[in-house]
Amino acid sequence: MAKISKQFVKLFMCVIIVCFVIGISGNLFAERAPEEKELNFIFWLYSPEVTEGWKNTLANFVEENPGITINYVPVSGTTWGEYLDKVATLIAGGEKPDTIWVATEGVLFLHSKKLMQPLDPYIEKDKEELKEYLDDVAPALLEANKIEGKIYGMPYSWNNMVIWYNKKMFDAAGVPYPKADWTKEDFVNICKKLTIDRDGDGKPDQYGFAVEPGYFTSTIPWIFASGTSLLSEDLSRSNANDPRIIEVMQFMQDLVYKHKVAPTPGYGPTFTLFMAGEIAMFGAGRWPIMTFVPENFTNCDIQYWPLWTKNTPRKTLFGVDAFPLLSTSQNPEATWKFIKYMSRKDVVSKFVGERGAPIGNIPVLKSLATSEKMGIFPPKNYKIFYESIVKYDAKAVPAPIPFTEVENIWLRYVSSILANEMTAKDGCQKAHKEIDALLARYR
Amino acid sequence: MHIKKSVGKLAKRENITGHLFILPTMIGFLVFIIGPMITAIVLSFFYWDMFTPPNFIGLDNYKTLFKDPHVFTVFKNTLIFVFGVVTLNVGGGLLIALALNRRIHAVFRYILRTTYFFPMITSVTAIALVWNLLLNTDLGIVNYYLGKIGIPRINWLLSSRQAKVSVILIEVWKNIGFYMIVCLAGLQNIPRQLYEAAEIDGAGGLQRFLYITFPLLTPTIFFLVIIGLINAFQIFDMPFVLTRGGPGDATRTVVMYIYETGFRFFNMGYAATVSLLLFVLIAALTLIQFRVSKGWVFYR
Numbered sequence: 102m103a104k105i106s107k108q109f110v111k112l113f114m115c116v117i118i119v120c121f122v123i124g125i126s127g128n129l130f131a132e133r134a135p136e137e138k139e140l141n142f143i144f145w146l147y148s149p150e151v152t153e154g155w156k157n158t159l160a161n162f163v164e165e166n167p168g169i170t171i172n173y174v175p176v177s178g179t180t181w182g183e184y185l186d187k188v189a190t191l192i193a194g195g196e197k198p199d200t201i202w203v204a205t206e207g208v209l210f211l212h213s214k215k216l217m218q219p220l221d222p223y224i225e226k227d228k229e230e231l232k233e234y235l236d237d238v239a240p241a242l243l244e245a246n247k248i249e250g251k252i253y254g255m256p257y258s259w260n261n262m263v264i265w266y267n268k269k270m271f272d273a274a275g276v277p278y279p280k281a282d283w284t285k286e287d288f289v290n291i292c293k294k295l296t297i298d299r300d301g302d303g304k305p306d307q308y309g310f311a312v313e314p315g316y317f318t319s320t321i322p323w324i325f326a327s328g329t330s331l332l333s334e335d336l337s338r339s340n341a342n343d344p345r346i347i348e349v350m351q352f353m354q355d356l357v358y359k360h361k362v363a364p365t366p367g368y369g370p371t372f373t374l375f376m377a378g379e380i381a382m383f384g385a386g387r388w389p390i391m392t393f394v395p396e397n398f399t400n401c402d403i404q405y406w407p408l409w410t411k412n413t414p415r416k417t418l419f420g421v422d423a424f425p426l427l428s429t430s431q432n433p434e435a436t437w438k439f440i441k442y443m444s445r446k447d448v449v450s451k452f453v454g455e456r457g458a459p460i461g462n463i464p465v466l467k468s469l470a471t472s473e474k475m476g477i478f479p480p481k482n483y484k485i486f487y488e489s490i491v492k493y494d495a496k497a498v499p500a501p502i503p504f505t506e507v508e509n510i511w512l513r514y515v516s517s518i519l520a521n522e523m524t525a526k527d528g529c530q531k532a533h534k535e536i537d538a539l540l541a542r543y544r
Numbered sequence: 545m546h547i548k549k550s551v552g553k554l555a556k557r558e559n560i561t562g563h564l565f566i567l568p569t570m571i572g573f574l575v576f577i578i579g580p581m582i583t584a585i586v587l588s589f590f591y592w593d594m595f596t597p598p599n600f601i602g603l604d605n606y607k608t609l610f611k612d613p614h615v616f617t618v619f620k621n622t623l624i625f626v627f628g629v630v631t632l633n634v635g636g637g638l639l640i641a642l643a644l645n646r647r648i649h650a651v652f653r654y655i656l657r658t659t660y661f662f663p664m665i666t667s668v669t670a671i672a673l674v675w676n677l678l679l680n681t682d683l684g685i686v687n688y689y690l691g692k693i694g695i696p697r698i699n700w701l702l703s704s705r706q707a708k709v710s711v712i713l714i715e716v717w718k719n720i721g722f723y724m725i726v727c728l729a730g731l732q733n734i735p736r737q738l739y740e741a742a743e744i745d746g747a748g749g750l751q752r753f754l755y756i757t758f759p760l761l762t763p764t765i766f767f768l769v770i771i772g773l774i775n776a777f778q779i780f781d782m783p784f785v786l787t788r789g790g791p792g793d794a795t796r797t798v799v800m801y802i803y804e805t806g807f808r809f810f811n812m813g814y815a816a817t818v819s820l821l822l823f824v825l826i827a828a829l830t831l832i833q834f835r836v837s838k839g840w841v842f843y844r
Contacts, residue, residue: 182808183808186807186808187807189594189595189810190594190807192595193593193594193595193810194594214593214595214596216595302691304682304691304697305682308682314790314791364680364681364682364683365681365682365699365702366702367676367680367681367701367702368676368788369676369677369680369683370677374683379683503809505808505809506808506809509804509808509809512788512790513789513790513792513793514792516788516790516791516792517704517790517791517792519791520699520702520703520704520790520791520792522703522704522791522792523792
């Protein structure tokens with residue numbers, strides 16, 4: 102017994118030593134030549150082919166800058182918020198990214214943790230080179246990346262909220278397509294005409310609209326339409342008990358339980374149901390084309406979000422993404438090159454997309470967002486994407502420092518209201534109390 | 545004297561060998577269990593957002609804990625889940641195992657066993673997504689066929705009451721195979737002679753179950769209850785994907801709440817405090833189980 106175990110111990114020691122040596126030599130080999138710079142780039146992996154897409158986008162960058170390599174760090178998540186939470190956890194865990202793909206939802210949070218550096222000195226230095234970009238980008242998009250007058254990210258792509266409609270279903274029901282100046286009453290009437298009980302069992306088999314307990318994608322666009330916002334202008338206070346917001350939530354609840362023109366709100370596969378002709382309209386930005394194009398589904402178009410009343414001025418809701426220079430960056434100069442590269446027209450133009458690889462955001466440059474190339478995909482009415490942000494009052498999605506927590510509180514009550522288990526008034530007032538108490542900690 | 549000494553030496557050497565054998569496990573235990581536990585206890589006295597250094601706040605987290613209405617809700621939800629999931633899993637698993645343990649054709653048994661076990665090895669996310677489609681209130685296939693036989697649409701996932709039941713049912717549907725397999729193994733370990741002897745003594749089916757099968761199966765059932773309890777307390781992924789905790793807080797579990805507090809709202813100290821409460825609850829329940837088990841678990 103003793104003999105066997107002695108042998109075993111020797112073997113055990115040998116294994117440990119071998120592992121140790123391999124570990125050390127592995128580290129030695131991993132050591133890079135000093136002149137080679139590696140940029141750590143974190144991005145949102147919203148679908149599996151994203152990594153390949155970034156590699157294609159950045160192929161020229163790597164070619165043009167021989168000393169710089171890129172370390173692609175994909176991070177998954179179902180929403181921007183969830184992705185950004187994970188990025189924050191990575192950084193807190195000691196990861197040192199140089200730049201990340203960040204959307205409006207995360208800008209103030211990153212700033213509050215002092216994770217971003219202002220880009221103004223860099224922009225000043227390369228003013229000439231960036232002139233074309235700065236002249237072409239929509240001002241509201243640039244503004245959304247400014248904090249206290251300093252710019253923290255170069256906008257890359259964006260989305261606003263519009264109504265998508267299934268033309269085939271409109272044609273079948275003999276309903277004319279919606280016009281740009283439609284109001285919520287027109288909207289409800291159209292929804293009613295498109296909610297149809299085909300098999301006569303007393304329950305509809307197709308619905309006019311899909312309501313989802315969402316933030317950017319569902320409640321905020323209606324709140325903006327009604328002329329108010331969930332939070333105060335400076336994002337320091339809750340506005341959830343505003344009578345207009347209660348009215349909006351009542352309206353959304355009514356769509357389901359009074360007018361009965363929308364299925365019970367959950368997290369269903371809306372795009373698929375839309376293509377299948379079971380839902381005639383839904384709200385989204387440009388991203389549904391990522392689902393529609395591969396399925397060759399083109400019989401649809403978009404229209405502006407309905408006006409609350411004929412007299413309520415239109416207010417555009419948008420979210421924009423950008424590339425900031427992070428404080429954790431080990432190579433600020435190389436990172437700036439990266440950020441500049443991402444603002445080049447030939448790079449942003451990739452966002453117009455190509456068949457087989459449609460990209461679901463709107464390019465930030467006017468010349469691209471309004472170019473005819475956008476029309477190779479649905480929607481045919483793509484021009485309203487850009488128009489909405491320059492022609493009307495355009496505001497970024499309300500995203501204070503504790504955005505995830507605000508969203509979480511709001512959606513908790515929204516889901517109760519939309520499940521018809523809480524009145525709009527009660528839900529909004531409770532949400533207001535909680536959100537305000539939370540924001541008070543940041544005032 | 546000489547012999548004694550060498551025996552001592554041998555024993556010592558064997559001792560060292562033994563320790564070396566358990567060393568890897570011990571290191572793992574220290575690093576992955578004891579370490580984080582101590583960290584959690586320490587963290588519960590701090591406010592820590594992971595970016596800035598922790599800030600000592602004394603008992604504030606504990607004060608918040610007892611005032612936080614969500615804590616009560618998520619613990620209540622979790623207890624409902626635990627009760628539903630454990631009873632149905634253990635009870636159902638035992639029933640299926642008993643059914644499969646009868647004299648049925650081997651091929652038939654093989655197919656049934658595999659079918660029951662299959663959901664167990666499938667990813668929770670995939671399962672939750674598919675069930676989400678099936679259980680869609682207005683456009684889902686389940687309600688469609690229920691409608692055909694005259695049952696009105698059930699709000700499977702979108703009403704507070706029903707969503708809890710749905711989560712429990714899907715959770716049971718997924719895991720019952722494991723309980724069945726373990727019960728089946730337990731049943732097959734019961735010596736045949738006992739049944740033969742009982743038969744000679746004139747015991748009927750029910751008597752054989754009550755006096756032989758059940759007592760000899762109690763260690764298995766006890767094991768399943770403990771494992772089931774610990775697992776059920778940690779339910780997270782199913783409601784996370786299926787209902788995102790909603791509507792309202794209806795299906796939010798303790799672990800979901802801990803995750804949200806820690807990794808979404810970056811309040812690690814408070815998340816640690818809630819997790820300690822969960823730990824105390826699980827530990828207490830397990831302890832009670834072991835105490836009570838002396839009364840009903842029968843070891844041969």
